[in-house]
Amino acid sequence: EIQLQESGPGLVKPSQSLSLTCSVTGYTITSGHDWSWIRKFPGNKMEWMGYISNSGSTNYNPPLRIRISITRDTSKNQFFLQLNSVTTEDTATYYCARSGWALFDYWGQGVMVTVSS
Amino acid sequence: DVVLTQTPPTLSATIGQSVSISCRSSQSLLHSNGNTYLHWLLQRPGQSPQLLIYLVSRLESGVPNRFSGSGSGTDFTLKISGVEAEDLGVYYCVQGTHAPYTFGAGTKLELK
Numbered sequence: 001e002i003q004l005q006e007s008g009p010g011l012v013k014p015s016q017s018l019s020l021t022c023s024v025t026g027y028t029i030t031s032g033h034d035w036s037w038i039r040k041f042p043g044n045k046m047e048w049m050g051y052i053s054n055s056g057s058t059n060y061n062p063p064l065r066i067r068i069s070i071t072r073d074t075s076k077n078q079f080f081l082q083l084n085s086v087t088t089e090d091t092a093t094y095y096c097a098r099s100g101w102a103l104f105d106y107w108g109q110g111v112m113v114t115v116s117s
Numbered sequence: 118d119v120v121l122t123q124t125p126p127t128l129s130a131t132i133g134q135s136v137s138i139s140c141r142s143s144q145s146l147l148h149s150n151g152n153t154y155l156h157w158l159l160q161r162p163g164q165s166p167q168l169l170i171y172l173v174s175r176l177e178s179g180v181p182n183r184f185s186g187s188g189s190g191t192d193f194t195l196k197i198s199g200v201e202a203e204d205l206g207v208y209y210c211v212q213g214t215h216a217p218y219t220f221g222a223g224t225k226l227e228l229k
Contacts, residue, residue: 044207044223046166061217095165101154102213105177107165 002026004096004108012090012115018083022096022108023076030054030074036099037070037081039092040110047092051099052079086115119144121210123221129229130200138224140210142191147214154213157186157195161206169208170195202228 008020022035029035034051041047050060052070060068064083072079083090093112097104120143130136146153157170168177170186173193183198197204205228210221 040160044209044225046209046211046220046223048211048218048220059216099218100213101152102211102218103154103156103168103171104158104166104211105168105171107167109165 002098002106004098004106006094006096006108006111008111008113010112010114012086012113013117014087014115015085018081018086018090018113018115020081020094020096020111020113021078022080023078025077027098029072029077029079034059034099035072035079036097036104038095038097038104040095041092048102049081088115091115118217119146119212119215119219121212121219121221123208123210123224125224126222127225127227129227131229132200132202134200135196135198136200136226137197138195138208140188140193140195140221142193142212144215145190146212147190153189155188155193156211156213158209158211159204159206160209161203164206166209200226
């Protein structure tokens, strides 16, 4: 069974960096598909942030491009999100998901991140 | 970016009622490769989103067949034929034809 699990701090100070890990079991991230980060803001708005492909290339949502980095550790079957210079507007629940053409078929349980001093 | 407009924003239904959710795109979602990358998700309270329908009308494995999807181009519909209590939550359409991927604003299905 494919499972994804996010981990990382739930509280980040403004101007600092948000760093999250997605650990994948049941499927090797280099085998196929893309591996995305998605966030849900308070209310219902969902935003796709970017992905790292099975080959290691990345694709980011343009408004985030100067602040975001998605990397991976294939030896641990994990991929990572780093979002720099956060503000209170980055407060959201962050999800990792397996994807391909926005077909998000496996999701993590989500991690709520609050940006506050 | 492609804007997906979902209506209605809130839907009140009784158990057994059939309901439909509309998702309209600001651009055609037909890709040059012939596929239409429009999918539907459900997020139940306290849970992660789950895939219901992909490529407009294909039912994800394990999803009950009371869910169906239809449409083409810019107009798409998710239908639930006989709402059950477990169907409550927020429904999203999402498109992957045009970069960046975008989501609709969501439709909250409540019990009447």
